[in-house]
Amino acid sequence: MNDTMHAVRVYGPGDYRYEEIPKPECPDGGLLVRVAACGLCGSDLRTLRYGHRKVHFPWVIGHEITGRIVENRIRGENPWDEGLYLSVPPVVYCGTCEFCRKGVPELCLNYKEIAQAWPGGFAEYIALPPEIIQNSAIQPLPEGSDPEISTLAEPLSSCINAMEKGNVGRGDTVVIMGAGPIGALHLELARTRDAGKVIIADISENRLDTIRNLQPDAVINAARKNIVKEVREMTEGAGADVIITANPVPETQVQAVEMAKKGGRILLFGGLPKNNSKPGIDTNLVHYNALHLIGTTIFAPRHHQEALKLLASGEIHARKIISHTLPLTDFDKGVKLALEGKARKVVFKP
Ligand SMILES: [Zn+2]
Ligand SMILES: [Zn+2]
Numbered sequence: 247m248n249d250t251m252h253a254v255r256v257y258g259p260g261d262y263r264y265e266e267i268p269k270p271e272c273p274d275g276g277l278l279v280r281v282a283a284c285g286l287c288g289s290d291l292r293t294l295r296y297g298h299r300k301v302h303f304p305w306v307i308g309h310e311i312t313g314r315i316v317e318n319r320i321r322g323e324n325p326w327d328e329g330l331y332l333s334v335p336p337v338v339y340c341g342t343c344e345f346c347r348k349g350v351p352e353l354c355l356n357y358k359e360i361a362q363a364w365p366g367g368f369a370e371y372i373a374l375p376p377e378i379i380q381n382s383a384i385q386p387l388p389e390g391s392d393p394e395i396s397t398l399a400e401p402l403s404s405c406i407n408a409m410e411k412g413n414v415g416r417g418d419t420v421v422i423m424g425a426g427p428i429g430a431l432h433l434e435l436a437r438t439r440d441a442g443k444v445i446i447a448d449i450s451e452n453r454l455d456t457i458r459n460l461q462p463d464a465v466i467n468a469a470r471k472n473i474v475k476e477v478r479e480m481t482e483g484a485g486a487d488v489i490i491t492a493n494p495v496p497e498t499q500v501q502a503v504e505m506a507k508k509g510g511r512i513l514l515f516g517g518l519p520k521n522n523s524k525p526g527i528d529t530n531l532v533h534y535n536a537l538h539l540i541g542t543t544i545f546a547p548r549h550h551q552e553a554l555k556l557l558a559s560g561e562i563h564a565r566k567i568i569s570h571t572l573p574l575t576d577f578d579k580g581v582k583l584a585l586e587g588k589a590r591k592v593v594f595k596p
Contacts, residue, residue, distance in 0.1 A: 253369030285310030
């Protein structure tokens with residue numbers, strides 16, 4: 247067989263090409279999926295610009311994937327009928343470490359990711375070998391799902407995990423630092439959890455403008471205003487119950503601690519640059535105000551299930567978060583729009 251398909255391959259920092267490459271074969275014991283849609287993630291942009299230690303070029307990236315099963319070579323009875331639409335989350339747990347065995351796979355010691363260990367979704371087809379079928383959270387799209395909207399399931403799953411660990415709930419005043427797609431998802435999610443006031447802060451007037459269509463209770467331009475003072479004023483001096491840092495800027499973690507209410511929770515959602523990850527947090531504030539600094543990364547299958555349900559039900563206003571849907575031939579255009587801050591969420595349809 248020498249079938250080909252179209253895909254975007256990354257050759258190095260700043261060098262990516264839309265080209266014809268061999269179409270993968272359906273793996274023995276696995277599935278072949280026709281990609282329906284694949285979202286462009288902030289981490290993809292980082293890999294496109296700087297490379298990634300786990301990505302060996304040339305490589306197909308893209309990890310916010312939905313698609314339709316076109317071939318099934320799993321032996322015996324299985325639920326994966328041809329024609330079925332799937333959400334294909336990138337995380338593949340090891341299934342054997344202490345945490346996987348204890349039922350907290352979000353702490354898996356050896357997880358691998360699609361688009362790193364296996365080729366990703368900026369391609370017409372993706373092969374899912376048995377290891378992925380058995381140890382990932384892939385599942386059929388729920389009734390009423392849109393494959394394009396469902397690409398948000400991956401980032402949303404991480405947000406759900408963070409909010410669960412931070413126990414975000416009824417009446418909480420939540421400050422989200424970062425008005426990008428992740429900030430927008432946190433805002434929508436906070437609403438589904440009956441948060442009280444949701445305040446969004448960012449240094450980009452552009453991003454703040456676009457997030458206004460989701461109607462946050464307040465927005466703060468952190469480039470122009472003292473955000474700690476603003477949040478204190480908005481909360482009668484008490485501070486916020488929950489602060490989520492959805493950005494890569496170290497200073498925001500310092501500010502988060504300064505604007506927290508006594509007993510408040512700070513969700514460190516965005517990672518920092520690896521050579522600049524020790525911001526000067528006043529740990530006396532953490533101590534005397536009994537604050538909770540909470541780190542989370544990835545998610546468990548149950549978070550992914552919840553994400554798909556929320557997206558299918560329309561509770562998360564995905565159409566207001568996805569700003570551009572483009573054919574894969576327009577990959578370069580989509581990347582540039584995202585890098586220039588002119589797009590919120592870009593989804594490609596290969
Ligand atoms: Zn992502
Ligand atoms: Zn594990």
